[in-house]
Amino acid sequence: MESTELREFWTEEFAPKTMDDMVLTDELRSYFKNLVASKSKFNILLAGSPGIGKTTIAKLIAKELDASILFIPCGVEGTVATAQGKLKMFCESMSIEGKPKLVILDELDSASGTQDNSFQKTLRNIVSESPDTMFIGTCNYVEKVIDPIRSRLGVVNLSFTKKDLLVRIKHILDSKGIKYTKSSIVSFIETAIKNNYPDIRQIVSILQASCSSGELVVTEGANHSVNQSFLDDLMERTKTATNLLELREFYLQSKSNIDDIKAFAGLVFNEAISRGMVKRPDTVLKMSDIIYQMNVVIDPEIQFFALLTTLNKESKDAQDK
Secondary structure (H helix, E strand, O other): OOHHHHOOOHHHHOOOOOHHHOOOOHHHHHHHHHHHHOOOOOEEEEEOOOOOOHHHHHHHHHHHHOOEEEEEEHHHHOOHHHHHHHHHHHHHOOOHHHOOEEEEEEOHHHOOOOOOOOHHHHHHHHHHOOOOEEEEEEEOOHHHOOHHHHHHHOEEEOOOOHHHHHHHHHHHHHHHOOEOOHHHHHHHHHHHHHHHOOOHHHHHHHHHHHOOOOEOOOOOOOOOOOOHHHHHHHHHHHHHOOOHHHHHHHHHHHHHHOOOHHHHHHHHHHHHHHOOOOOOHHHHHHHHHHHHHOOOOOOHHHHHHHHHHHHHHHHHHHHHO
16 A cells, blocks of 8 residues: 555545445435436435435435526525525526426524524525426534425434444545454444444544554554543643653653553544644645555654654644634
C-alpha cells in the first residue's frame, strides 16, 4: 500500500455512486430500484437520522432518471418567496429536452409549517397543482412536516441492519488494502453502531481513523493491552504541554506503558478525533501520513513523537485563535 492511500477522505472517496453502494436493507434498495425502473411519476418523503443517506438517495434517483432538477436547501431557502418564485416557476416551465422534472426539497422539516403563509403550507398547493413534476423531500424529523405534505409525498423511513453495514465496511477495507480480521471488523461495527448509528458519514470517518496504521485497530475490544489512565494522561499532556521538551520527558518516562507502539498510535489518533482535539482536515491527513510511515521507518518512536507534536501544535493553534 502506498503512502497516498490514506490522503483522501473516505466519506468522499466512497460516497455512493449507485443504489447498490447505499447501506440499506435489501427491501429498500429494491424499492428504490423499482421506483426508477417503473418510469412512472412519484413523490416521496425520505425520513431518517442525519447521515443515513437521504440526500444521497434523492440525488441518485435524479441521476438515474436523467431528470431536470431544482434543488432547494429548505434550511436556507425554505421561504414563501422561494415557493412562489423559483419553485412555482420551475413547476410551470416546459421540460428541457423532454426530461422529467424533479424537485429535491432537502431538510424539509427545517422549513416552517406553523404559519398560514409558511413554506410548507404554500408547498402543498404547488404539489397538487403540478402533475408533471416529481417531488422528493428529505427530513430528520417527520413530525415537523405537516400532514398535508406527508400525505402528498408519502413517507419512506430509511433503515439498515448490521449485516448491511458490514458488507459496505468490508468493501471499503478491501478496496484500500487494509489488514483486518473477522473479530476486528465485528468489534468495529459494534463500537461504531453503539455510539453513531445510523450516521453512515460518521461511521466511515471513524473507520478511516481506525485504519490510519494500515490495519484496522479498534480502541474498544482490541486485543492488545492499554493502560487507560496512561492514555488519558498522555492525551491531556499532549494538549496542554507548553513546550516539546516537557512533552518529550513525559513520554520517555511513561513509554513502558505501551506494548505495541504502532497499534497505540492508532488509539491516540482515535482518541484525538473523539475528544475533538483535531479540527482541521489537513491535520487529520498529516497524522495519517505520520502513522503510515511508522510501518516503513527504522525508528517508529520518532514517528510516534511526531504524532504527539502535531497534536500539540493543533491544540496551541486553537488556543491562540
